[in-house]
Amino acid sequence: MTTTGLIAASDFCIWHQVEYTFISSLNEAGLVEITIVDDTTFIPEAELQKLERMIRLHNELEINVAGIEAITYLLQRIEAIQEEMRHTQNRLRIYEEV
Numbered sequence: 001m002t003t004t005g006l007i008a009a010s011d012f013c014i015w016h017q018v019e020y021t022f023i024s025s026l027n028e029a030g031l032v033e034i035t036i037v038d039d040t041t042f043i044p045e046a047e048l049q050k051l052e053r054m055i056r057l058h059n060e061l062e063i064n065v066a067g068i069e070a071i072t073y074l075l076q077r078i079e080a081i082q083e084e085m086r087h088t089q090n091r092l093r094i095y096e097e098v
Contacts, residue, residue, distance in 0.1 A: 006035055006042035018055055025065045026054060031072055 013020050023043070026032040032051050035042045043051060057063045057071065 003037055003042060005045045006037070007045065007048065009034065009041040009043055012043055012048075012051075016052070016055055018059075022055075022058065022065075023051070026051070026068070029065055029069050031065075031069060 009020060009023060012018075013023065020041075023032065023034065027034045031054065032047050033044060034047075035044060054068050054072070057068050058065075063071070
């Protein structure tokens with residue numbers, strides 16, 4: 001399997017000065033996806049922004065994995081509600097133009 005679009009977890013941990021166990025905990029909680037190729041753990045590039053946000057929550061605000069899980073769930077709910085509101089507003093515009 002090719003490792004294109006994947007970042008080695010060990011390199012990521014060194015760069016961000018975070019333990020691999022933290023990333024593993026996030027993976028076990030279903031918050032971050034990791035990929036294993038030839039016994040080496042990789043992080044998909046698509047997960048980097050999300051993972052970096054979680055690391056900031058952990059390091060700067062001292063929030064544990066359970067707290068990060070709750071925050072992530074709430075942020076997803078907010079985004080879904082905002083999308084629903086945009087959709088509703090677009091539908092209302094149809095009736096306003098008549």
